[in-house]
Amino acid sequence: MVAVVLLVTSSGDSGTLAGVLGACITAPHLLGPFVARPLDLARDRRKVIAAACLLYATALATGALT
Numbered sequence: 244m245v246a247v248v249l250l251v252t253s254s255g256d257s258g259t260l261a262g263v264l265g266a267c268i269t270a271p272h273l274l275g276p277f278v279a280r281p282l283d284l285a286r287d288r289r290k291v292i293a294a295a296c297l298l299y300a301t302a303l304a305t306g307a308l309t
Contacts, residue, residue, distance in 0.1 A: 244268050263306040271299060 244265050251261040274295075282291045 260306070260309060263309065264303075267299075267303040267306045270302060 247264050247268060248261045251264060252258065278291065278295050282288055285291045
């Protein structure tokens with residue numbers, strides 16, 4: 244997380260972008276308990292994992308592109 248913030252600020256970008264990218268890195272740790280219950284109850288767990296990965300990739304790509 245510190246490396247991402249330092250990389251963004253050293254390139255001259257705003258602190259907002261550093262915050263968004265930092266949030267994308269910590270999001271899996273914060274959202275894990277919310278994904279665990281549907282994962283436990285799902286018949287095909289691969290779909291829940293794939294949806295979580297796509298959501299994370301979309302959020303990270305959006306943060307990187309802004």
